[in-house]
Amino acid sequence: xxxxxxxxxxxxxxxxxxxxxxxxxxxxxxxxxxxxxxxxxxxxxxxxxxxxxxxxxxxxxxxxxxxxxxxxxxxxxxxxxxxxxxxxxxxxxxxxxxxxxxxxxxxxxxxxxxxxxxxxxxxxxxxxxxxxxxxxxxxxxxxxxxxxxxxxxxxxxxxxxxxxxxxxxxxxxxxxxxxxxxxxxxxxxxxxxxxxxxxxxxxxxxxxxxxxxxxxxxxxxxxxxxxxxxxxxxxxxxxxxxxxxxxxxxxxxxxxxxxxxxxxxxxxxxxxxxxxxxxxxxxxxxxxxxxxxxxxxxxxxxxxxxxxxxxxxxxxxxxxxxxxxxxxxxxxxxxxxxxxxxxxxxxxxxxxxxxxxxxxxxxxxxxxxxxxxxxxxxxxxxxxxxxxxxxxxxxxxxxxxxxxxxxxxxxxxxxxxxxxxxxx
Amino acid sequence: xxxxxxxxxxxxxxxxxxxxxxxxxxxxxxxxxxxxxxxxxxxxxxxxxxxxxxxxxxxxxxxxxxxxxxxxxxxxxxxxxxxxxxxxxxxxxxxxxxxxxxxxxxxxxxxxxxxxxxxxxxxxxxxxxxxxxxxxxxxxxxxxxxxxxxxxxxxxxxxxxxxxxxxxxxxxxxxxxxxxxxxxxxxxxxxxxxxxxxxxxxxxxxxxxxxxxxxxxxxxxxxxxxxxxxxxxxxxxxxxxxxxxxxxxxxxxxxxxxxxxxxxxxxxxxxxxxxxxxxxxxxxxxxxxxxxxxxxxxxxxxxxxxxxxxxxxxxxxxxxxxxxxxxxxxxxxxxxxxxxxxxxxxxxxxxxxxxxxxxxxxxxxxxxxxxxxxxxxxxxxxxxxxxxx
Numbered sequence: 001x002x003x004x005x006x007x008x009x010x011x012x013x014x015x016x017x018x019x020x021x022x023x024x025x026x027x028x029x030x031x032x033x034x035x036x037x038x039x040x041x042x043x044x045x046x047x048x049x050x051x052x053x054x055x056x057x058x059x060x061x062x063x064x065x066x067x068x069x070x071x072x073x074x075x076x077x078x079x080x081x082x083x084x085x086x087x088x089x090x091x092x093x094x095x096x097x098x099x100x101x102x103x104x105x106x107x108x109x110x111x112x113x114x115x116x117x118x119x120x121x122x123x124x125x126x127x128x129x130x131x132x133x134x135x136x137x138x139x140x141x142x143x144x145x146x147x148x149x150x151x152x153x154x155x156x157x158x159x160x161x162x163x164x165x166x167x168x169x170x171x172x173x174x175x176x177x178x179x180x181x182x183x184x185x186x187x188x189x190x191x192x193x194x195x196x197x198x199x200x201x202x203x204x205x206x207x208x209x210x211x212x213x214x215x216x217x218x219x220x221x222x223x224x225x226x227x228x229x230x231x232x233x234x235x236x237x238x239x240x241x242x243x244x245x246x247x248x249x250x251x252x253x254x255x256x257x258x259x260x261x262x263x264x265x266x267x268x269x270x271x272x273x274x275x276x277x278x279x280x281x282x283x284x285x286x287x288x289x290x291x292x293x294x295x296x297x298x299x300x301x302x303x304x305x306x307x308x309x310x311x312x313x314x315x316x317x318x319x320x321x322x323x324x325x326x327x328x329x330x331x332x333x334x335x336x337x338x339x340x341x342x343x344x345x346x347x348x349x350x351x352x353x354x355x356x357x358x359x360x361x362x363x364x365x366x367x368x369x370x371x372x373x374x375x376x377x378x379x380x381x382x383x384x385x386x387x388x389x390x391x392x393x394x395x396x397x398x399x400x401x402x403x404x405x406x407x408x409x410x411x412x413x414x415x416x417x418x419x420x421x422x423x424x
Numbered sequence: 425x426x427x428x429x430x431x432x433x434x435x436x437x438x439x440x441x442x443x444x445x446x447x448x449x450x451x452x453x454x455x456x457x458x459x460x461x462x463x464x465x466x467x468x469x470x471x472x473x474x475x476x477x478x479x480x481x482x483x484x485x486x487x488x489x490x491x492x493x494x495x496x497x498x499x500x501x502x503x504x505x506x507x508x509x510x511x512x513x514x515x516x517x518x519x520x521x522x523x524x525x526x527x528x529x530x531x532x533x534x535x536x537x538x539x540x541x542x543x544x545x546x547x548x549x550x551x552x553x554x555x556x557x558x559x560x561x562x563x564x565x566x567x568x569x570x571x572x573x574x575x576x577x578x579x580x581x582x583x584x585x586x587x588x589x590x591x592x593x594x595x596x597x598x599x600x601x602x603x604x605x606x607x608x609x610x611x612x613x614x615x616x617x618x619x620x621x622x623x624x625x626x627x628x629x630x631x632x633x634x635x636x637x638x639x640x641x642x643x644x645x646x647x648x649x650x651x652x653x654x655x656x657x658x659x660x661x662x663x664x665x666x667x668x669x670x671x672x673x674x675x676x677x678x679x680x681x682x683x684x685x686x687x688x689x690x691x692x693x694x695x696x697x698x699x700x701x702x703x704x705x706x707x708x709x710x711x712x713x714x715x716x717x718x719x720x721x722x723x724x725x726x727x728x729x730x731x732x733x734x735x736x737x738x739x740x741x742x743x744x745x746x747x748x749x750x751x752x753x754x755x756x757x758x759x760x761x762x763x764x765x766x767x768x769x770x771x772x773x774x775x776x777x778x779x780x781x782x783x784x785x786x787x788x789x790x791x792x793x794x795x796x797x798x799x800x801x802x803x804x805x806x807x808x809x810x811x812x813x
Contacts, residue, residue, distance in 0.1 A: 043680040056682045059667030062726065062736040064684035084679050197740065198812050199592040274453035277742035285437050285478055287745035289450050290458045331456065341456035345590075345740075347670035352743050354676045354721075355669075423591050 032069040032115035032370045035104045037141050039077045039124035041085035044349060046122040046161050047076070048084060049359040050366075054118075055092045058360045061424050067367050071095055073114060075104035077137065078124045101144035112152035116370035117145060120161040129166065131397040133220040133390075139170040146177050157184035157373060159366040163224050163386035166393075168407060171386045175379065186365065186375045187382040189225045191328055192232030193365055193421050194358035195345040197275070201236070201419045207335030208237040210265050210315045214272040214329045216322040219304055220393050226318040227306070227385040227392075229328045229344050232421075235381060239312055240414040247308035247388060248402040249395035255303040259293070263307050264317035268339065271331035272319075275343040278326040291324065299323045306392040311409055318392075326350075344421075361422040377420050380413035387411070426463040426761055429497045429507040431534050433471045433517035435479040440515040440554055441470070442478060443750045444757070448511075449486050452751040455813055461758050464488075466507060469497035471530070472517045494537040505545040509761040510538055513554040515614075522559070524784040526613045531556075532563035539570045548576035550764060552757045555582060556617050557770070561778035561797060568774045579757060579766040580773035582618045584723060584739045585625035586756055587749035588811045590668060593737035594629070597806060600730035601630045604711040605661035607669070607724045612715070613780060616701065619713050621776045622723055622739045627711060628772060628804040635706035636799035637775060641792040642783040648698040648714070657700060657712040660734060662686055664726035668738040671721035685719055694718045701783045702792075706799065752811045768809050771802035 034054060038047035054071035057064050074097050076085045089097045098104040107113040121138035128134055138160065149155055158178065164171035164187055178185040202208070211234050215226040235241045250258040258264070273279060273290070281287055282295035291299065304320040326348070331341035347353040365376045387408040395403050428448060432441035445468075451460035468490045470479045483490045491497040500506035514529045521527050531553060542548035551571070557564035557580055571578035595601070604627050608619025628634045643651060652659060663686045666672075672683045674694045685691040701713035726736035742748045760766045778798045786793045 043678075048680050052681045057684060058682040059669070062664040062734055063667050064663060064687060065667075087679070195590050197588040199588075200813070270458060271456045274456050274458050276453075277746055277748045279453075279746055281745060285442075285481070286446060286450060287438060287443060288447070288452065288748065288751065290453075339456060345588075349680070353670035354672055355682060356680075357670045360682075 028371055028373050029115050033113070034069055034071045034116045034118060034370060035073040035075070035114040036071055036118045036120065037075045037101050037104060037145065038120040039122065039126075039136060040083070041076050041088070042082040042123070043084065044356065047120040049356050050118060050120055050161065050363055051088070053359060053363040055088060055095065058363065059357065060360055060364060067363070069116070069367065069370055073098055073104040073107055075101050101141060102148050105145065105148045112148050112154050112156065115156050117156060117158045118161070118366060119145070119158060122162055131393050133166040133393055135166060139165045139167065139174060142174045142177070146181065149181060149183070155181050155183045157186075157369045159369065160187035162189060163187070163382060163389055165386065166220060166390065168387055168390045171383065171390075172407070175383050178379070184369055184373050184375055185379045186369055186377065187379050188385070189228040190346070190358040190362040191225045191229045191344045192377070192381070193361040195422045196342045197277070197345045198342055199423055200340070200342050201421070202233040202332070202340060204236050204415065204417060205238045206236065208234050208314055209333045209335060210268060211330070211332040212264055212268040212272055212317045212319065214269060214276070214319045214321055214325060216324075216326050217320060219320070219396060220389060223304065223306065223318060223320060223392055224385060224389045225328060226320065227388045228382070229330050230316050230318060231381050231385050233330055233332060234314060234316060235413070235415040237314065241380070241384065241412055242311040243409040243411045244308050244310050244384065244388060244405050245409050246402055246404050247306060247391040247395055248400065249392045250305040250307070250400050251303065251396055254400045255305050256297055258305060258307070264305065264315075264319070265333060268331040268333060269319065271339050271341040272329035273325065275329040275331070275341050276325045276327050277343065280324050296321070296324055304396070306388065306395070308388060308391075308405075365420065377416050378413045380411055384408060384411045426508040427466040427506065428463055428509045428511060428761070429467045429469070429500075430465055430511045430513065431469040431494050431497055431538070432511075432513040433515060433519070433529065434474055434477065435468070435470050435482065436474060436476045436516070437478065438745060441513045443747060444513055444554065444754055445482075445511060447751060447754040449482065452754055453748065454751055454755045463509070463758065463761060467491055467497040467500045469494045471514070474518070494534060495541050498538060498541045499545075505541055505547050505549065507549060509549050510551045511757070512538070512551055515555055524781070524788055526559040526781070526784060528559055532558040532560065532567060535567050535570075539574065542574055542576065548574040550577040550579070550760050552760060553578065553580040556580070556777040556780065557773055558777060559613070559781060561781050564774050564777040568770050571770065577760050577764055577766045578770040579760040579768075580770045582621040583749045583753040584618050584622035584741075585768070586752040586810050587742070588740040590738040590740055592812060593735055594808045594810070595626055595727065595729060595735065597629050597804065598631050599629065601627055601709055602728040602730055603658055603661060604709070604725070604727040605657055605665055606711070606713045607662070607665045607720065608713060608715050609717050609721055609723070613784065616713065616715055617776065617780050619715070619723055620701065620780055621773065623711060623713060623725055624772055624776050625768075626725055626727060627709065628802070630709065632707055633801065633803040634771070634775060635801050637703055637779050637795050638706050638798070639704045639792055639794055640779055640782045640786055641702045642699065642787040644699045644787065645697060648700045649692055651700055656702065657714065658728070659686060661726040661728065662714065664734045664736040665724040666720065668724040668736050669720040669722050670738070673719055673721070691716070691719050703779055756809065767807075768805045769802045771800050775800040
């Protein structure tokens with residue numbers, strides 16, 4: 001029996017701004033029903049990685065784990081060649097595909113009929129903005145979801161894959177609405193929760209002076225993963241997250257000038273590179289050799305840096321260095337002059353593996369929230385990295401200008417005491 | 425600065441000599457920094473020079489000499505031992521196989537020539553022997569005995585014991601292991617050796633340490649599934665080991681899905697020619713290596729540890745060309761050369777060399793073999809030796 005409080009019509013009409021839909025002591029069903037709202041479902045799309053783990057189970061804690069919940073409904077925005085959603089629905093009759101988001105959430109009825117929602121708005125054919133951002137319809141999906149939740153007067157946990165939206169004001173609105181409705185809400189990348197090689201954590205309360213991530217991929221894409229890589233570590237610093245006051249991006253020649261001028265620590269960049277498993281050999285005939293700056297300039301065709309400063313003075317830099325590495329590497333300088341570095345390891349099914357196992361800890365964290373109604377890490381992390389991604393895109397679009405980010409300066413939060421990356 | 429002689433089979437891009445020796449020449453990544461060993465390769469002997477040979481090029485660039493014999497390399501062309509350590513890397517190259525399918529790499533022959541020089545010149549220096557000591561246990565035993573007799577440090581083996589583990593699992597020293605299972609892939613006898621040594625570095629930490637092996641048996645084909653059904657190897661351990669794999673084949677290749685290969689029965693469809701290596705230790709511990717080509721492409725371990733259930737992990741083999749796990753190994757080699765003390769015992773590699781040889785003999789003879797000669801006992805190092813920092 002669900003002890004969920006129905007919202008009155010009067011409260012709804014009144015805007016319900018201060019009326020929580022859920023109390024904190026909400027009982028959760030023993031076997032929650034989950035809806036997945038997705039853009040596409042083809043091989044190696046995020047929806048395939050995530051939804052499949054609910055349906056097929058996955059390797060976890062040394063066994064093949066089947067989540068104690070049922071993914072009962074699926075919405076897929078674009079169904080085309082290579083779609084596997086129909087195949088999955090056939091193989092798993094407990095899951096039905098619905099033509100609209102509302103129907104997926106109500107299971108074809110009139111009220112919200114699921115206990116948790118996974119939103120995967122990644123991949124698919126969507127137009128780009130003039131700045132080059134893919135307009136994934138996460139905000140529009142959220143609008144549909146919020147509509148059903150409001151109309152049904154029942155709040156359920158939501159997990160949003162990757163950043164909240166490509167547009168900052170929409171992202172903030174999603175976050176604010178989720179708070180207003182008191183929805184348990186998580187979002188983000190698998191980078192914070194995957195294996196680390198070596199398996200180490202930023203000690204809670206560390207004094208962090210500077211942090212760097214060396215990774216690869218494109219703007220408004222893997223930059224977000226690099227930012228989450230940094231943020232999941234630095235949020236554990238003394239005082240917690242204090243917000244970001246400014247960001248400046250560099251691309252092309254400006255990147256190398258910034259590198260030369262020491263806009264980020266060369267030592268930390270090198271330390272991060274020394275955690276890579278995929279450093280492109282800079283010399284023919286050598287399999288693993290430290291590149292010189294000239295080598296890097298030759299190997300990295302489109303380097304991008306996002307340098308940003310937090311309110312407490314912490315400097316952080318996300319470096320996209322495709323051509324040099326194909327992994328995500330983190331390094332930080334702590335106040336005792338100690339360097340802490342590791343790789344957030346992604347078993348990548350691009351030939352290196354066949355299974356993107358880093359989705360397993362991501363799904364496992366979702367499961368925990370769907371069971372308990374409590375997020376396992378703060379969504380403010382992803383609110384901040386969403387804003388940083390958009391600010392990076394803006395800075396690049398405006399010709400590498402430094403941008404003040406007052407809208408990100410107010411995002412303050414504390415990290416979880418417990419580590420949430422994959423260790424078991 | 426310590427002086428190193430390299431004696432190897434071939435020096436070619438992506439050969440073991442290139443992987444390992446180059447790290448002494450150009451440095452390597454370890455503990456989040458690019459480390460340049462305070463050591464110098466001064467001489468090289470290379471047994472074969474196939475197309476793509478890099479020995480002359482490396483010698484020119486890094487200022488060392490290539491010598492026509494091992495003795496000359498160790499003496500740097502003089503009349504006395506003139507190096508402080510020897511890297512013996514005999515892997516890859518064109519060597520015959522015996523009727524058991526073992527490649528007859530001349531590791532013992534190389535080692536013997538080093539020992540000759542040590543004896544004649546009255547000084548012995550540390551040796552790193554890459555991979556198993558020899559295809560023959562008798563030879564391997566002789567090699568370890570010489571290191572004892574002449575009191576020089578000997579480090580040997582695979583990089584699997586020292587690479588990252590997913591998760592970062594180490595069995596508690598002195599634990600009781602009820603059974604252990606390893607899943608490996610690749611050909612014999614290179615890859616089964618790696619898998620056996622990965623398992624050995626885990627189980628040697630059990631109560632009482634390693635006590636030696638009393639019987640082995642190797643079987644292939646449907647007999648492997650039958651043996652599983654009869655409980656000769658543990659299905660639970662196999663499920664656990666495979667739950668650590670990032671490389672399931674079959675449907676995962678087709679549409680990306682996760683799979684319970686054991687539960688679904690796909691395993692038997694995917695593995696056309698399974699092989700099982702059964703090892704029974706003197707203290708009663710039974711362990712199994714399953715070579716499951718076709719099912720996965722990585723190396724995974726599981727053990728039932730009394731009081732804490734099944735523990736499992738993947739031994740992470742990072743991608744080619746960097747194979748960063750070999751940097752973990754070179755760090756252990758450097759430590760041996762620097763301190764004069766091997767961080768883990770060569771007996772591990774000795775017993776694995778012997779169990780592999782006997783398994784292959786068992787396969788040929790089609791029966792279980794008593795192995796009284798494998799009474800190799802040793803204690804595991806207290807400190808973990810794999811990549812944790």
